Amino acid sequence: xxxxxxxxxxxxxxxxxxxxxxxxxxxxxxxxxxxxxxxxxxxxxxxxxxxxxxxxxxxxxxxxxxxxxxxxxxxxxxxxxxxxxxxxxxxxxxxxxxxxxxxxxxxxxxxxxxxxxxxxxxxxxxxxxxxxxxxxxxxxxxxxxxxxxxxxxxxxxxxxxxxxxxxxxxxxxxxxxxxxxxxxxxxxxxxxx
Amino acid sequence: xxxxxxxxxxxxxxxxxxxxxxxxxxxxxxxxxxxxxxxxxxxxxxxxxxxxxxxxxxxxxxxxxxxxxxxxxxxxxxxxxxxxxxxxxxxxxxxxxxxxxxxxxxxxxxxxxxxxxxxxxxxxxxxxxxxxxxxxxxxxxxxxxxxxxxxxxxxxxxxxxxxxxxxxxxxxxxxxxxxxxxxxxxxxxxxxx
DNA sequence: CTCATAAAGCAAACTTTTTGCGTTTGTCTC
DNA sequence: GAGACAAACGCAAAAAGTTTGCTTTATGAG
Numbered sequence: 001x002x003x004x005x006x007x008x009x010x011x012x013x014x015x016x017x018x019x020x021x022x023x024x025x026x027x028x029x030x031x032x033x034x035x036x037x038x039x040x041x042x043x044x045x046x047x048x049x050x051x052x053x054x055x056x057x058x059x060x061x062x063x064x065x066x067x068x069x070x071x072x073x074x075x076x077x078x079x080x081x082x083x084x085x086x087x088x089x090x091x092x093x094x095x096x097x098x099x100x101x102x103x104x105x106x107x108x109x110x111x112x113x114x115x116x117x118x119x120x121x122x123x124x125x126x127x128x129x130x131x132x133x134x135x136x137x138x139x140x141x142x143x144x145x146x147x148x149x150x151x152x153x154x155x156x157x158x159x160x161x162x163x164x165x166x167x168x169x170x171x172x173x174x175x176x177x178x179x180x181x182x183x184x185x186x187x188x189x190x191x192x193x
Numbered sequence: 194x195x196x197x198x199x200x201x202x203x204x205x206x207x208x209x210x211x212x213x214x215x216x217x218x219x220x221x222x223x224x225x226x227x228x229x230x231x232x233x234x235x236x237x238x239x240x241x242x243x244x245x246x247x248x249x250x251x252x253x254x255x256x257x258x259x260x261x262x263x264x265x266x267x268x269x270x271x272x273x274x275x276x277x278x279x280x281x282x283x284x285x286x287x288x289x290x291x292x293x294x295x296x297x298x299x300x301x302x303x304x305x306x307x308x309x310x311x312x313x314x315x316x317x318x319x320x321x322x323x324x325x326x327x328x329x330x331x332x333x334x335x336x337x338x339x340x341x342x343x344x345x346x347x348x349x350x351x352x353x354x355x356x357x358x359x360x361x362x363x364x365x366x367x368x369x370x371x372x373x374x375x376x377x378x379x380x381x382x383x384x385x386x
Numbered sequence: 387c388t389c390a391t392a393a394a395g396c397a398a399a400c401t402t403t404t405t406g407c408g409t410t411t412g413t414c415t416c
Numbered sequence: 417g418a419g420a421c422a423a424a425c426g427c428a429a430a431a432a433g434t435t436t437g438c439t440t441t442a443t444g445a446g
Contacts, residue, residue: 011443013393039433048395053434055393060305111356112253112305123357152370156353157345163304163352164316177345204412206424232402241426246403248424 019045020052024066028102038062064113067106070097071125083137083144084182087154090129091174098162099169107162126155145181153181212238213245217259221295231255257306260299263290264318276330276337277375280347283322284367291355292362300355319348338374346374 023045027036038059042049056062078089097103110118127147134144145153154177161169216238220229231252235242249255271282290296303311320340327337338346347370354362 012441013443016394037433049434050396050436051394058434108305108307112301114301119357151353152350152373153345156349159356160344160349160352163356164312180345205410206412209425230402242403243405243427244425251403 016045016047016051017055020047020062021066021069024062028105033105036063060109060112061115063109064115064118067109068118068121070103070106071122077129077132079136081140083133083142084178086133086136087150087178087182088171088175090133091154091158091178092171095158095162095169095171095174099166111163127151130155150181154178209238209240209244209248213240213255214259214262217255221298226298229256253302253305254308256299256302257308257311260302261311261314263296263299264315270322270325272329274333276326276335277371279326279329280343280371280375281364281368283326284347284351284371285364288351288355288362288364288367292359304356320344323348343374347371 020041023041024036027041027044036059038052039049041062042052052062056065078086078093080086080089098107110122113119130147130150134147134150137144144150154174157177158169158174161173213234216234217229220234220237229252231245232242234255235245245255249258271279271286273279273282291300303315306312323340323343327340327343330337337343347367350370351362351367354366
């Protein structure tokens with residue numbers, strides 16, 4: 001019994017989860033948010049609502065659960081030859097995703113969840129990205145900051161802007177944060193943000 | 194007609210809002226979160242539920258609205274004699290508040306809201322604090338960074354930790370962020386975070 | 387193969403949310 | 417200030433969503 005999660009991960013249970021996730025995604029794409037209710041999701045997934053209530057508790061947690069799948073750690077990370085380039089490439093993609101309408105909704109669903117474990121997973125995802133990029137950089141002989149410094153200098157400002165000030169969540173600002181964290185203050189200058 | 198907000202801010206409307214906000218706060222203090230539903234809030238406020246639904250739409254928005262009042266810009270800010278001291282004092286207080294159970298719930302309510310204006314107000318509140326502290330510092334002849342730099346260097350890391358990694362939302366780390374943003378790297382060294 | 391039980395189905399209570407319509411009450415104009 | 421206008425509220429019925437006890441299915445272990 002080395003199942004990864006849940007007490008009984010086999011067959012039916014897994015099938016239900018898949019069906020429900022698929023139903024959520026389908027309804028998210030093809031329709032207004034009004035349609036996104038537990039009863040409708042259940043219907044679409046061919047399950048009874050009570051199953052969803054018992055497994056996920058409420059809509060917010062279910063949506064957060066589904067949205068978390070957008071953050072796939074197995075996604076292939078960019079490899080541009082420099083840490084700065086990798087960070088910029090990954091960050092550009094991340095910004096684009098999180099600024100899109102579905103991305104924003106997903107982010108909101110996750111933030112609306114009260115489940116600490118879910119937040120934790122977001123953090124770990126980001127850290128794993130940084131670790132991979134830094135590891136590669138060191139393999140190339142590049143110097144890299146410690147992970148927490150990169151979180152402070154790049155991830156935090158970016159995340160803050162995504163949540164509170166989307167207009168400032170731009171690739172240009174990302175470039176500044178990266179430069180400031182990696183190089184010296186080779187960037188000091190004007191610039192709103 | 195120089196009303197500050199809403200189309201009809203006078204008399205009854207304002208009274209209802211006050212009563213509802215008061216009811217929410219009362220129920221928040223004296224009870225489990227189960228009791229915090231629109232019908233109960235309405236009952237306590239002496240209003241019909243439909244009023245709340247029409248004005249706020251749903252519980253999340255109402256709670257976010259009430260929670261925003263915790264961020265009072267008119268609160269007296271610390272004055273320790275140095276910008277670093279002021280930032281630390283204000284930040285310590287802010288961290289303590291946001292790490293408390295009611296503070297966490299309030300923060301969560303705000304993050305769960307889909308209303309952009311609400312996020313904006315959070316940002317403006319923080320910026321106004323920074324502006325006041327910096328203005329005072331300059332009056333004393335101190336050098337200060339630009340506001341966006343302080344947001345990047347102090348607010349963003351602090352906020353990120355509050356949301357994703359509470360264990361690292363500590364006064365000690367706050368001190369490092371402040372030192373790094375204000376002074377040179379007089380702090381470089383070990384330290385998780 | 388059989389058993390124990392986690393998880394799903396079902397359906398009936400129960401609660402919350404929506405909605406139409408009538409009434410109250412600020413606000414603006416004259 | 418008197419009246420017109422409309423925003424906001426109250427009420428109550430209808431609709432929708434949620435909870436819950438019990439039954440059925442089928443996984444995983446022996």
